[in-house]
Amino acid sequence: MLIRTLLLTLMLFLVPSSLLMAAGSEKYEGIEITVNVNQASAEELATLLSGIGMKKAQAIVDYRNEFGDFTHLDELTKVKGIGESILDKNRTRIEL
Structure with a gap:
């Protein structure tokens, strides 16, 4: 249960930040x-x-x-x- 909680916590912090970095890297490329x-x-x-x-x-x-x-x-x-x-x-x- 503790491992599952840790994984979910990591996902909540890492996924949004990686999406933000990808969005800013090519300044709206593809949108x-x-x-x-x-x-x-x-x-x-x-x-x-x-x-x-x-x-x-x-x-x-x-x-x-x-x-x-x-x-x-x-x-x-x-x-x-x-x-x-x-x-x-x-x-x-x-x-x-």
């Missing part, structure tokens, strides 16, 4: 998440887009505030630090 770059905050952009940290996310928001809403995805490459490779990683996640 269909979309973000509207014309409405999202810098924090949301940094959290939901792959390869986008706070600095690049803030650059997106600053560009949007200066020039208005993005009208097509390729326009994001005009933002400093956003190149084709980052755009390609996130094409399915970005909404306008």
